[in-house]
Amino acid sequence: MSAMDRTFEEMIAQAEAVDVSGWDFSWLDGRATEERPPWGYQRQMGERIGRAHLHLDIQTGGGEVLAGVPQRASGAMVATEGWPPNIEVAQANLREKGVVIVADEDEPPLPFADNAFDLVTSRHPVMAHWREIARVLAPGGTYFSQHIGPDSGHEVYEWFLGPKPTGKGFREPALARAEAAKNGLEVVDLQEAELKMEFFDIGAMVYFLRKVIWFVPDFSVEKYRDDLLRMHEHIEREGSFVAYSRRFLIEARKSGG
Template sequence: MCAMDRTFEELIAEADAVDVSGWDFSWLDGRAAEERPPWGYQRQLGERVGAAHLHLDIQTGGGEVLAGVPQRASGATVATEGWPPNIAISQQNLRDKGVVIVFDEDEPPLPFADNTFDLVTSRHPVMAHWREIARVLAPGGTYFSQHIGPDSGHEVYEWFLGPKPTGKSFREPALARQEAEKNGLEIVGLEEAELKMEFFDIGAMVYFLRKVIWFVPDFTVEKYRDDLLRMHEHMEREGSFVAYSRRFLIEARKPGA
């Protein structure tokens, strides 16, 4: 049965019961869509991993992005993750790739020696700890990452939580540049993109908010039932709910041989 043929209660009940562990969004296929950044992060990641000797992937999530990269570092790849449900998933996804998973709660310091890795990567880090990134990079090493940009998807949280000032967050690309340079790194590249997000049924939104918990940190179906019903009616009337995500790609180098 098509999602749009089901009632509000059926859609939210289904989405409230489904497993949301890991970082695989395939459950949303056909129910939500998001434009991809133009730079092709996973492809570029593979190119850099293939040229690296020792590689560290920070906040790997369920390891889905790294698992999709065919190249491997010539020495070793280590990945960190701090959310317990993702540890088992990342081990399952990366074990056959020879990647070592290290539990790390994403609070400094990183559990590695100074000047260790010639490549450090991260896709959508919750927080980039620039001092630690610079510390574990070997001289001449590179940090390559796709970050979540400022006010990303603010249309979603404003629907549930009300208006929020924009343009003053810790996710500004200029702030990332400033912090990287303050910690001795040289910016090699910095690109930005605004990308359309579209949700086609209310179940997709419930799943999204249960999985991406920082949009509405106290989200439950029961607490926000009235807002969900209002959004469901909006989707039926307009065909979808539209928001805009923001991403930036940053590459920084540690000076040295």
């Protein structure tokens, strides 16, 4: 039975029942797509890990991105995560790589000494605490990260919550550059990309909103059933629901070393 043959209620029920812990989106294969940024974050992250001695990955999620990197640092590798279900997944995914998982609620301060790491990475941090990143970086150390860009996926937000002003958030690349500089880091690379997202059935959207909770923070099927039905009808009519994610790659170095 194809997704198009399944009823609205069946797709909703299936998406509500599936486990959304970790940061693996393979359940969406064939049901949703998102263009990948052109710079290849995981590959570049691996290259830098291979040259590092002490490496910290902040907000590692379920550790899937780090686990998929073939390289490892010559010394210790540490990752932080704040959501308990993700911590268990990360421990399982990163055990073989020898990464120490530290439970951290992502509020300053980071539970590490000053000048501790020569590489700090983070893919899609909820918030980049620049003062703490700079503090735990060793002189000459590098912060390498792919951030969520401004107004990313606002089409999804607006479908459920209505119009909101764009261009006035805290995710602008220029703001990240300024914050890095204010905390003594030199930005050596900054790239931006806009990427097409498509959802081919309503179950994919329910799964996505359960997993990526900041799009519609109070999401539940019960609360938003009318909006979901309206989107289901849109997908049936148009073939998909389209939104655009925005990402930026930033690399910054601490002076000295």
